[in-house]
Structures are given as C-alpha cells and as structure tokens.
Amino acid sequence: MVLVVTMVLCMIFSLSACGSTTKDPEDSGLDTDDLSTGTGDAAEDDDDFVIGYIAKNTVDAFHATINNAATEKLDGLVADGTISDWNLYDGLTDPVTQTNLFEDAVNMGVDLIILLPAESAGSAPILERAAEENIPVVVVNSKTDNTDELAAAYIGSDDVQAGEMMAEFIMEQIPEGGGYGHIQGIIGNSAQIQRGEGIHNILDAADNWTLLDGAEQTAEWQAEKAVKFAEDWLTKYGDGLNAIICDNDDMSSAVQTAMNAAGRNDIISIGVDGNAGPMTMVKNGELLATIYQDGAGQVTTGIDVAIKILKGEEVPKETMIDFVLITQENVDEYLK
Amino acid sequence: MGAKVEEKKILGMDQTELKIFCKRYGISFVMLAMIMILSLLSPTFRTSGNVISILLQVSLNGILALGMVFVITAGGIDLSIGSMLALTSVIIGVVLNATGNILLACTIAVITTTFFGFVNGVLIAKFNMFPFVVTLATQLVIRGIAYIISGGYSQSLANAEFKQIGSGRLFGIIPYPVIFLIIIAIIAYIILHCTKFGRYIYAVGGNINAATASGVNVFWTRTGSFMISGFCAGVAGIIMTSRISAAQPNIGTGYETDAIAACVIGGTSFAGGVATIPGTVVGIIIIGLIYNGMNLVGINSYWQTITKGLLIIGAVMIDMFMNKREYS
Numbered sequence: 001m002v003l004v005v006t007m008v009l010c011m012i013f014s015l016s017a018c019g020s021t022t023k024d025p026e027d028s029g030l031d032t033d034d035l036s037t038g039t040g041d042a043a044e045d046d047d048d049f050v051i052g053y054i055a056k057n058t059v060d061a062f063h064a065t066i067n068n069a070a071t072e073k074l075d076g077l078v079a080d081g082t083i084s085d086w087n088l089y090d091g092l093t094d095p096v097t098q099t100n101l102f103e104d105a106v107n108m109g110v111d112l113i114i115l116l117p118a119e120s121a122g123s124a125p126i127l128e129r130a131a132e133e134n135i136p137v138v139v140v141n142s143k144t145d146n147t148d149e150l151a152a153a154y155i156g157s158d159d160v161q162a163g164e165m166m167a168e169f170i171m172e173q174i175p176e177g178g179g180y181g182h183i184q185g186i187i188g189n190s191a192q193i194q195r196g197e198g199i200h201n202i203l204d205a206a207d208n209w210t211l212l213d214g215a216e217q218t219a220e221w222q223a224e225k226a227v228k229f230a231e232d233w234l235t236k237y238g239d240g241l242n243a244i245i246c247d248n249d250d251m252s253s254a255v256q257t258a259m260n261a262a263g264r265n266d267i268i269s270i271g272v273d274g275n276a277g278p279m280t281m282v283k284n285g286e287l288l289a290t291i292y293q294d295g296a297g298q299v300t301t302g303i304d305v306a307i308k309i310l311k312g313e314e315v316p317k318e319t320m321i322d323f324v325l326i327t328q329e330n331v332d333e334y335l336k
Numbered sequence: 337m338g339a340k341v342e343e344k345k346i347l348g349m350d351q352t353e354l355k356i357f358c359k360r361y362g363i364s365f366v367m368l369a370m371i372m373i374l375s376l377l378s379p380t381f382r383t384s385g386n387v388i389s390i391l392l393q394v395s396l397n398g399i400l401a402l403g404m405v406f407v408i409t410a411g412g413i414d415l416s417i418g419s420m421l422a423l424t425s426v427i428i429g430v431v432l433n434a435t436g437n438i439l440l441a442c443t444i445a446v447i448t449t450t451f452f453g454f455v456n457g458v459l460i461a462k463f464n465m466f467p468f469v470v471t472l473a474t475q476l477v478i479r480g481i482a483y484i485i486s487g488g489y490s491q492s493l494a495n496a497e498f499k500q501i502g503s504g505r506l507f508g509i510i511p512y513p514v515i516f517l518i519i520i521a522i523i524a525y526i527i528l529h530c531t532k533f534g535r536y537i538y539a540v541g542g543n544i545n546a547a548t549a550s551g552v553n554v555f556w557t558r559t560g561s562f563m564i565s566g567f568c569a570g571v572a573g574i575i576m577t578s579r580i581s582a583a584q585p586n587i588g589t590g591y592e593t594d595a596i597a598a599c600v601i602g603g604t605s606f607a608g609g610v611a612t613i614p615g616t617v618v619g620i621i622i623i624g625l626i627y628n629g630m631n632l633v634g635i636n637s638y639w640q641t642i643t644k645g646l647l648i649i650g651a652v653m654i655d656m657f658m659n660k661r662e663y664s
Contacts, residue, residue, distance in 0.1 A: 107389055
C-alpha cells in the first residue's frame with residue numbers, strides 16, 4: 001500500500017514536472033547564453049574561458065598523476081580568474097567514449113580542449129570534429145594520427161628516446177650481452193609503437209643481444225599480465241633470459257618483483273613512466289632503474305600553452321619534455 | 337471487498353490496474369525523474385544539441401542491448417558481443433582497404449558476427465551448455481581472431497564515405513547512428529511482440545519444458561536469439577568503427593556490461609521470459625543519462641560507476657518486488 005502511494009505521488013510529481021521540462025529545451029535552445037549567464041557558469045563571453053579536459057583514464061597510476069597535476073593547476077587558474085571553469089571527462093581508455101565526451105564538452109560550451117588520446121588512430125576523429133566546431137585542441141602525452149595537421153599544439157615526450165634509453169641501460173649493465181624479452185603496451189598506442197622503435201633501434205644493431213623467440217608480447221600496460229609472460233619466459237628460457245624491457249614501469253616493477261621472488265635478481269627489468277611504486281622500489285634497491293616520464297610537466301606545460309592560445313598568443317606547435325634515467329642516485333629528487 | 341477497491345480509485349484506475357500500470361511503466365518514471373533533476377541542475381542538459389548528443393551516445397549501447405534482450409528473455413546471456421565489435425572493426429578494415437567497397441565490408445562483417453551468434457546458439461541449445469560459460473569462451477576466441485586478422489595493429493580508415501555512417505547527419509540534424517537505433521528498435525519490437533518467434537522466445541525463457549511440450553522448436557528459438565544478438569553486435573561494430581574511423585582489435589572491451597545493464601534496468605528478468613522492447617529502450621536511455629548527466633553536472637567518474645551499479649541493483653529489486661506482489 002505504501003508502495004502504491006509513493007509510486008502515485010512520484011508519478012504525479014514527475015508527470016507534472018515532465019510537462020514543464022519537456023517544453024524547456026525548445027524555449028531555451030535559442031537563448032542559452034542568457035540562461036547560462038543567469039545561472040552563473042559556462043558563459044561564452046570573450047574573456048570568460050572554459051576548458052574541457054578529456055583524460056585518457058583515471059585509473060592508471062601514471063594518468064592519475066597527470067590528472068592530479070592538471071586538477072591542481074586548473075583549479076588554481078579558476079581561483080585567480082584566468083579561466084572561468086573547467087571540467088574533467090574520463091575517457092575510460094576508450095576512443096568511442098572520448099568521442100562522446102567531446103560532444104558533451106561542446107554542449108557545455110568549452111573554448112578549448114585538452115586531450116590525452118586513448119588511441120592514436122581511434123581518437124583522431126575528435127580533432128576533426130573540433131576543427132568543424134572551431135575549438136582548438138591541445139594534445140598532451142601521446143599523439144593522434146592527425147595531431148601534426150589538426151592540433152593547436154602538442155606537448156609530450158619523444159618515446160623513441162625512452163626506448164633507446166632503456167636499451168642503452170641494459171647494454172651498459174650487461175656488457176657481455178644475452179637474451180631479452182619485450183613486454184608491450186596496448187598495440188597501436190603511439191607510446192607503444194615509439195618505445196618499441198627505440199628499443200629495436202639500439203638492440204637490433206647490437207650483435208650480442210637477441211630478442212628471444214616469442215618474447216615480444218603485449219600485456220596492455222597491465223602488471224599482472226606482464227608477470228604472466230615473464231614467468232612463462234623464465235620457465236622456457238631459464239638462464240638464457242637476461243633482461244626484460246617493458247613499455248611501462250607498472251609492468252617492469254611487477255616483473256622485477258616476480259624475478260626477484262624466483263631467485264633471479266640478475267635479470268634486469270626496466271620500464272618507462274616513473275610511477276610512485278617503481279620509484280620506491282628503485283629507492284629501496286629492489287629495482288635497478290626506471291625511465292621517468294615527466295607527465296606532470298607535460299600537462300602543466302600543456303595548460304600554459306592552452307592559456308596562451310586562449311589569449312591569442314603565438315605558441316610553439318610542438319614542445320618536448322625530456323625523459324630522465326632514474327637510479328638510486330637521483331631517485332630522491334623525483335620521488336615526491 | 338469490491339466496493340472498497342472501487343473507493344480507492346487513483347487517476348481513474350483501481351488498484352489492480354494501477355499495479356499493472358506501475359509494473360509496466362515504473363522504470364519510465366525513474367527516467368522522467370532523472371530528466372527532471374538533470375534539467376534543474378544543468379542548463380546545458382536542456383539544449384537540443386545535448387539531447388541529440390545523448391541519443392548519439394546511447395546508439396551503440398542501444399543496438400547491443402536490443403540484441404541482448406532477446407538472448408536474456410530466452411533464458412541466456414551473451415558475453416561475446418564486446419569481442420564481436422572488435423572483430424567487425426578489423427574485418428571492415430581489411431575488406432575496405434582491399435576493395436574499397438563499403439557495402440561488401442559491412443555485409444561480410446555482419447554475416448561473420450551473426451555466424452558466431454549461430455555458433456554460440458548451437459553450443460548452448462544443441463549441447464545444452466551454460467550460456468555464460470560458452471560465451472565467456474567464445475569471446476576469447478573471437479577476440480583472438482580479431483588480433484590474428486589485424487596482426488595486433490590498428491589501422492586508420494581513410495574512407496570519407498564510410499566515415500559518414502557514424503558521423504553524418506540526416507538533414508544535418510539527426511545523426512545516422514540514431515536512425516539505425518530507431519529502425520532496429522522498431523524491428524525488435526515487431527519481432528518480440530508481434531510474431532510467433534517472439535512468443536516462442538518468451539515461452540522458452542519462461543519455462544523451457546513447457547515450451548518443449550507445446551511443440552516449440554527450442555533449438556531454433558534459442559539459436560535465433562543468439563543470432564539476433566550477433567547481428568546487432570555487427571551493426572553496432574560498423575557504427576563504432578566508423579565513428580573512430582579506425583580498425584582496432586582492442587576495442588569493445590566491457591561493452592557487454594552496459595548492454596546487459598540496460599536490459600536489466602529496463603525490466604528484463606534474468607530468470608527469462610520477461611522483457612519489453614519499450615522497457616529496454618528506457619533502460620538504454622537511463623544508462624546514457626547517467627553518463628551524460630554526471631559529466632554535465634561534473635561528477636567524478638568513479639561515482640558514475642557506483643551509480644550505475646546501484647541502479648542495476650535497484651532495478652532488480654523493483655522487478656522482484658513487483659513480481660512477488662502480483663502472485664500474493
């Protein structure tokens with residue numbers, strides 16, 4: 001009985017409300033500007049900037065660091081009145097979701113998009129849509145296929161450099177050479193492609209290093225998948241396995257932990273990013289080294305560039321932030 | 337008793353009628369309430385541009401859910417649709433880059449996914465294996481095939497006409513994916529509610545033994561439900577591939593969750609035999625409202641996930657409660 005009454009109340013309430021709300025879109029569609037300034041946000045005045053921030057995801061440690069740096073910086077800009085508002089959209093590492101989020105951002109009346117692409121090919125249509133809507137896009141961290149042509153600016157790091165640094169470190173640590181495995185990120189992502197390119201640039205030219213048969217696999221950036229490959233290779237190749245290069249250090253640190261646990265701490269595992277976990281392991285001497293990607297530096301530089309674009313200033317088309325080799329000697333400078 | 341019931345007429349209905357009315361349309365009120373709340377909270381939500389965006393955003397999941405509803409109603413579940421999206425994507429990539437024929441690429445892709453739906457159906461209906469286990473396994477097989485065909489690499493599709501499928505708009509207003517969704521919803525409605533096959537789906541899902549005893553062809557009914565789901569996954573895959581204009585073997589992961597969620601929220605019973613297409617459409621829109629509304633209001637994406645989960649539990653509770661009341 002109670003249910004019935006509640007249902008009826010709910011029904012009457014929503015029906016009557018429905019009558020008025022369904023009318024609203026048509027009325028308000030034409031004069032959104034007046035409406036939105038009236039409620040105090042998302043206005044489209046000339047010096048009232050709104051930034052849409054489309055994150056790659058909010059769950060990877062590396063992207064959480066980037067998002068936090070961006071949040072801090074953008075909140076600061078809202079507080080000092082440089083921009084009026086900003087919004088974080090979670091791309092869920094899915095290009096289709098990112099494309100949808102772009103439409104949401106457009107509807108919110110953003111003046112500029114900061115995009116961290118989920119995929120180099122799949123996220124590319126966002127830039128085409130942005131060009132149609134005349135909204136500048138600042139691409140951060142990894143490129144889409146059309147970034148060079150369509151983005152207002154790109155801020156990232158040269159991932160080929162990271163791959164080369166990893167390969168050089170392995171060669172330096174084990175001068176006599178040996179066999180190595182390569183655990184890749186999600187195939188098709190520009191970081192995966194370019195880090196792999198860097199690794200092969202160096203190690204394909206080295207006579208004393210060989211990529212073990214079947215030991216180049218994708219663990220899609222995920223630590224537990226990487227460990228499974230590493231353990232299988234250890235069983236298969238035993239002493240023939242000397243190094244495991246990973247496309248990120250969530251994977252390399254997990255692999256190193258597994259190798260240490262298997263009594264094979266002579267196997268060197270190295271990766272890229274500089275996440276808190278791996279950095280702490282470097283500090284404790286459990287992981288020899290990692291390549292630090294300054295994600296926070298990328299995104300804060302990206303936001304600086306974005307503000308300049310909004311103010312109509314000239315900006316460099318491409319800004320590169322250097323990678324840093326982190327060992328026990330310099331880890332304290334970078335571990336916050 | 338009769339007099340007493342008559343006194344309690346609400347909105348011109350007696351209690352039994354009201355109960356049926358609530359059971360049938362209860363979830364629509366949840367949707368209307370959400371629309372109302374979001375309209376109050378966000379001025380952007382009410383703009384016509386946003387309404388079109390929501391429809392565009394739900395079109396993919398909507399088409400998947402409209403296929404899934406047949407499977408669940410017939411007492412099954414299909415976890416393989418996410419992988420089918422990826423397979424569609426790479427097949428289109430290969431065929432389109434080789435021949436440049438859009439119709440051929442799409443036809444081959446849809447035939448392939450429908451075929452895998454048929455395989456799912458045969459394994460389940462013929463060998464009496466659990467749908468959950470079968471489709472859990474075939475999703476791995478199908479994704480593996482997608483990786484093999486593509487060599488693991490994603491590929492840009494530089495075909496402007498193909499891109500129109502996902503990005504073009506009818507009269508410059510209504511996106512084509514939305515039109516696809518509407519057409520498929522109408523066809524699904526006709527099949528489930530107006531044909532003999534539709535009634536068989538309900539019969540098999542409601543009581544498989546009774547259906548067998550009444551001479552229903554259980555094998556083809558169950559297999560047919562999976563073929564419909566495979567077909568819908570193929571169509572959704574075409575739209576998805578077009579929207580990102582890339583052939584990618586790694587896309588579509590987790591898309592089955594939202595499709596199942598839309599069915600359940602829309603009143604589809606996991607026990608089988610209970611579902612309506614209008615209900616499913618409402619479920620689809622509610623899922624879209626969760627994502628769109630929370631993004632507009634600026635709610636953290638972690639909370640969006642939690643909300644979706646709670647809403648599914650709420651919907652199932654309503655479903656159970658109402659069914660119990662009817663029998664008591």
